[in-house]
Amino acid sequence: MMPNVLKPSKVFDNVLDSLAWCLTNRKFIFSKIVSKKHYFFSSSFLSFSTSPLSKLSAIQMLDNVTKCIAFLQSCADHKNLNKGKQFHSLMITYGFSLSPPSITSLINMYSKCGQMGEAILVFYDPCHERNVFAYNAIISGFVANGLASKGFQFYEKMRLEGVMPDKYTFPCVVRTCCEVKEVKKIHGCSLKMGLELDVFVGSALVNTYLKNGSMEDAQKVFGELPMRDVVLWNAMINGYAKIGCLDEALEVFRRMHVEGIAPGRFTITGILSIFASRGDLDNGKTVHGIVVKMGYDSGVAVSNALIDMYGKCKHIGDALIIFEMINEKDIFSWNSIISVHEQCGDHHGTLRLFDKMLGSGILPDLVTITTVLPACSHLAALMRGREIHGYMIINGFGKDDENGAIDDLHVSNAVMDMYAKCGSMNNALKIFDSMSNKDVASWNIMIMGYGMHGYALEALDMFSRMCEAEFKPDEVTLVGVLSACNHAGFVSQGRLFFAQMESTFGVIPTIEHYTCVIDMLGRAGHLEDAYEVAQKMPIQANPVVWRALLGACRLHGNAELAEVAARQVLQLEPEHCGSYVLMSNVYGVIGRYEEVLEVRKTMKEQNVKKTPGCSWIELKDGMHVFRTGDRTHSELNALTNQLCDIGFLLDEVLNLY
Template sequence: MLRNGLLQASPASLTSLINMYSKCNQMTHALSLLQTAPQSPNIFSFNAIISGFITNEDPIQGLKVYREMKVLGIFPDKYTFPCLLKGCCDIMEVLEVRKIHGLVFKLGLDLDLYVGSGLVKCYLKFSFIEDAEKVFDELIVRDVVLWNAMVNGYAQVGQFDEALGVFKKMCLEGVEMSSFTVTGVLSVFAMTGDVDNGRAIHGVVVKMGYGSSIVVSNTLIDMYGKCKCASEALEIFKMMDERDTFSWNSILFVHEQCGDHDETLRLFRVMLRDGIQPDLITLTTVLPSCTQMAALMHGKEIHGHMIINGLTKDGKEEDIDDVLITNGIMDMYAKCGSMREAHLVFDKMSHKDVASWNILIMGYGIHGYGSEALDMFSLMCESEFKPDDVTFVGVLSACSHAGFVSLGRELLGQMKSKYGVVPTIDHYTCVVDMLGRAGQLEEAYQLALVSPTESNAVVWRALLAACWLHGNSYIAEAIAKHVFQIEPEHSGSYVLMSNVYVAAGKYKEVLDVRNMMKQQNVRKLPGCSWIEVKNGIHAFINGDRTHPGSNSIYDGLHSLTALLHEHDYVPDF
């Protein structure tokens, strides 16, 4: 084209070439072509290059070309402004939007629908509600895109009532909603937890045939998930003909937020089996389920995937999000008892925050490595990190599990005076538990009476367990009065008290406890445990025979029970 002089003869050819380079993300070539063109470029060529930069996520360069265009005396038109406004939104250029709005008014384009829509979107993104409303109200013609901009814009800035108000007004004026209208309104119901109106919009989706849209289905999944309706979210997910990574992330997030960690991990395995490549959002969604289920193999798989795909910095320069992700990995290892791996992750972090130290201290403490936990606490203080309330929960837990009673007392006394941390119910709970484990039941009981833990049933149950461990039915009876009064419906308290009496040989009192349970209509909840075997999580409930290998499991259990009886073992209540 250059050789034959076609660019000089046809300005449209120049614009077409710039568009071609822009769509191929070859903006260097596009800009070079604009600057070396045989004739002066017109507004169409400039619109093409500005649009190219902004579409290819370089709005700063797009604005630079726009300013150069004005210096050359070329005025923008109604096609220039919507694209420019999008670029300003991307980089939050508030002042530039104000300037553009002034020029729009000067050029008489303030009533143009597409320019107005661009201004509305910008002002709503900047939370300039009054400016957005003013532009919207002054527009004579409004299409569904503009209405959608108002609905979605209000929703994004948390003005949910206003978003619904615009939606109702839109319906009253007979504007036919689009799939974008639906997603905007559903996002409002998701945030407000209004599942009934969400279901009504779901009906509209089916009626208007938007159910095949991936975006609409994803939004429905998100809405049902945030309204804690996991089963309905899963039904929509199953009905989708096509799913993208966002679909999988949404359904995984729904189950993780609802606490169904077993199903979260199952769906993650299905996702991998179907050949869907997880992204960082997928992995950070599934990781907490690995932590909660102590699913070490799944956690290692996720960590390995992050490393292989370059999703972790692994010792390189990190930002806040990277630290949060790495803390999540470290927490998973710590909760699964793999303290060596947790410490390796910690050592590789170039930037650490207080939470990083807390995770390691808590992990060592819970798993009985009291000395290591206290060493980390000392190192944390030497590294000029200020301990917080979570740090002391970890340190006091470490003292409790390791039996460092004197040190635990000392640290509780120093919390406020030396470290500026006011002890809370969690800290007193740790110390009461520590004293109880050490057999100092009277001191533990007195501390529980005078500390903020007096109305905390968890503390009293911990003390009750300590009385069972040390065979003290006298203090246990005093403790039972408190815990039965605070939580009369909790079966665990009755079970512990019954075990105390069994250990003391007081079988009449055991029957009294069982009668109390009947009077209170309290039933003992079946015990539940789970283990990770190969690629699956296997859950076991007391008395359950639904597991495929239940026959062999019970055969093994009966053999173990027989051995226990041979050694005069008496089962607990």
């Protein structure tokens, strides 16, 4: 029988696409068509799925409800809305749209294609009664399309209409719960109906209990289930992993292994995410070995999880190899490899890959945007950032009102941060003011941004507005406030904030706060005070603190204290060039040139190389980078001439005074 179907008719010979489709869906063809002996149907079905609809093929297709259902299932599986819609209208024309199974399949097809509006229209069609199948299909559609509360509404409606839920209903309804007590209510209903021991209901319960933080309830359900399949084990493992109970997750994995259940692809991705968040390369590699052995390396989701694991373990090269090997890269693949670059600090790489992604025809989503924007922030690449913001506006990213204001908090924060870090505080403020919801991070971004660009008054004003709005400042807020005071030279105010940190704001100072204060005091010339803070602080001073003090000593020409600080830095971080440079500059400022040479000599002996200073500017044609002593820029002469002109101009202006 089978060879006939695989090599049957003209359809396969003439339409290559049909053949490809047939091969990838062999299982479907065998189970749904061969077993039902619809040989004739198989060929007309394939021609229908690839060519425009003809009246003849429609009549051939529509002589049987089973065929209609099979076709709609296929449209649902392939998310082929056009064919599904065409077929729906044919079903209406030829009177095949009213049988209950057809209704269920139509709702299912529209749900799977993300068209809940159409699904509801079918559901509410007055010509038929709404049975449990139709309810299950519409509830599952809402849940799958991220409209959980709507799904729950339909469950309530179902109960009101007296339609009894069944074992298909509960797994979907459970997923709409956002609190343990809601889960318990549904769990109770399933108990009453004697469905609590169903493994589908059980795994949904385990998943939702864990998601809402009730490990006891999840364990109880898991323990009582008479039959445990791989999906249930995965629900336990991934549920624990998601809430950060990594040890528990691994323990369940171990038990699964002991009980002889083989891990599936879903198990593997979950386990990989655990080793990724731990940065555990050894175990991650072991899992990679298992992946290859089991032949799971052909699956895109497993590859994506491997990319993430290698990336989080800082093995960017291995992540790239896996990425390149994926034949059909999906949005997860791109987002993963982009985030790997961003996490490793390769911001140029992040933007390069983003361009490549756009070129490959995959459209970015909110995750892509929130990964790429920080790269623009780090590089102060305002134009790229604006482009991305523009792209978001045009494509309606994260917005949900007619004014186009972004409604996703994290995304608005990311856009705002990009503008703030790139120095465009006006635009950052526009976003900030347009936000209907703000969190501490939103305020922090504005405070930091103002402080960073020297607008200390605006930063402090933001801070007081934040307190008035009853947001509780956190560590980041106070770093922002202190650094604003630092850059503006508001020493007494800075001291006051620092003194009040614990008592008024409930924030225990970290090394960053101490560094800020020491830097602030030092810059203002209060060198002894700065040194005192560094000595008395309860945390051990790090090289950053000592370098701040060293910098202050250079500024104010205090060689004695500079030597103390330098000794500390050199002890903690002998290979860092900055301290040597600072020290030699200190000697330079106070005219002790022999010591300058001495420090330079030590640097040479210790083989310490100075990292060249680097600055860059982004223009229409791309990024222009300049390093100290670098003469490679293509328009160097023009630039030098321009600089000379500016120099002359300045001299003339100065001469006027």
